Structure formats: structure tokens, C-alpha cells
Amino acid sequence: MNRLGLTALFAAVFVLLVLLMWWGYRNRARRQAAVLPAFPAAPETVLAGVREGTAETLLPPSTGVYASTVTDASWQDRVAVGDMGFRADATAHLLPEGLLFDRAGASPVWIPAESVRAARTEAGIAGKVMGRDGLLVVRWAVGGHEFDTGFRADDKDDYDSWVPALRALTPEVRDGE
Known part of the structure; x- marks a missing residue:
């Protein structure tokens, strides 16, 4: 040949x-x-407030990369519905109403405050492995299903304030249990 x-x-x-x-x-x-259930859409008022810089935020925004959202079954079981599985540059905004990943070139990912179940740092999630404590991972629930969403911040020191602030949104902390 x-x-x-x-x-x-x-x-x-x-x-x-x-x-x-x-x-x-x-x-x-x-x-x-x-x-899977329908994922919550970011409220237009929140989205507009974040983009105009007028929204009340709990922390300064953090820039980085939205890695992916996976089901609670496995850190490799990437959600492929819509564009939730697509990695994109993003800015994370923590608001009293919830967590917003405003992604460049993709739809925003909105996690309502009442849906947050836990926050932690991890080595990786489907599509992104960063090494020890390289990703911020938020566990959240919607429609009886739990998901993990991964975000790699440009400044890893952000995780020191983001993890406790996100944990403060969990039902156990909100309800005083």
C-alpha cells in the first residue's frame, strides 16, 4: 500500500x-x-443585575472555567442535556438567591440557593482533572436528582472563602440544624 x-x-x-x-x-x-428534570433557568433580573454590576453579591466574582455538571452516580457521568456538559470560560457569582456561572459562549448555569446541598474542593470532575483541591465542586439537587458542578477558579485562594459561603446556603445551616 x-x-x-x-x-x-x-x-x-x-x-x-x-x-x-x-x-x-x-x-x-x-x-x-x-x-433528568428540567434545569432551572437564571432569573432575568438576576442575570441583568450581574451583567450590569448592580446585583447584591455575597462574595466578589471569581473568574475561571466551568468544567461540567455530573450526576451524583459518578464523577465521570457528565450531563449531556442541552449545553450543561460543555466546558466554557465563566465567572462565578454568589448571590443571596443562588449561584450563577455566567459562561462565555454558552447559556448560564443557575443553581438556586435552596438547591445547594454541599460544597468542597476536589481533584477532578468529568472533563477536567486538576490535581489535589484544583476544583470547586458544588453538590445541588433539583427534581429529586443530585448533581455536582465543577468550577476551576483562576485564583485557587478563592476556594477558602467560596466553600464556607456555599455551605452556608445548605438547608442544614439555613434551618439551624
């Missing part, structure tokens, strides 16, 4: 693998759409 034939064979195998990956991701999104 000559060089041109090998190149064509390699290109065909590459295209086939890309198509299979796309097909698998599309099927995962279909399966999850049938099972």
Missing part, C-alpha cells in the same frame, strides 16, 4: 471514530433528557 492509500485509510478511520463519539454523546443526551 502506498503513502496515499495509508493516508486515506487513516483519515477514514479518524472520521469514523469522530462520528461514533458524536453518535454516543447524542444518544446519552437523549437518554438523560427522558430521565
Whole structure:
């Protein structure tokens, strides 16, 4: 087989693998759409206030990368519904109403304050492994399902204030239990 034939064979195998990956991701999104609840949309007033700089925030915004949202079944079980599974540059805003990841080139991810269950740092989440305490991970619930959302801040020192502030939103702390 000559060089041109090998190149064509390699290109065909590459295209086939890309198509299979796309097909698998599309099927995962279909399966999850049938099972997972609708995710909350960011209230327009909150979104407008954050973007205009007039929203009341509990902490200064933190810039970084929204890594992904996964189900509580596994840190590798990425949510593929809509664009929740797409990594994007983002700014995290903690407000009394909830947590907003304002993503560049993707829809914002909104976690209402009453949905927050826990906050911690982790080494990784689907699509992003950063090493020890490299990601801020927020556990939250909606419609009887729990999710973990990962965010890699540009300044890792932000986690020292973000983790306790997010934990203060959990029902146990809010209700005084």
C-alpha cells in the first residue's frame, strides 16, 4: 500500500471514530433528557443585575472555567442535556438567591440557593482533572436528582472563602440544624 492509500485509510478511520463519539454523546443526551428534570433557568433580573454590576453579591466574582455538571452516580457521568456538559470560560457569582456561572459562549448555569446541598474542593470532575483541591465542586439537587458542578477558579485562594459561603446556603445551616 502506498503513502496515499495509508493516508486515506487513516483519515477514514479518524472520521469514523469522530462520528461514533458524536453518535454516543447524542444518544446519552437523549437518554438523560427522558430521565433528568428540567434545569432551572437564571432569573432575568438576576442575570441583568450581574451583567450590569448592580446585583447584591455575597462574595466578589471569581473568574475561571466551568468544567461540567455530573450526576451524583459518578464523577465521570457528565450531563449531556442541552449545553450543561460543555466546558466554557465563566465567572462565578454568589448571590443571596443562588449561584450563577455566567459562561462565555454558552447559556448560564443557575443553581438556586435552596438547591445547594454541599460544597468542597476536589481533584477532578468529568472533563477536567486538576490535581489535589484544583476544583470547586458544588453538590445541588433539583427534581429529586443530585448533581455536582465543577468550577476551576483562576485564583485557587478563592476556594477558602467560596466553600464556607456555599455551605452556608445548605438547608442544614439555613434551618439551624
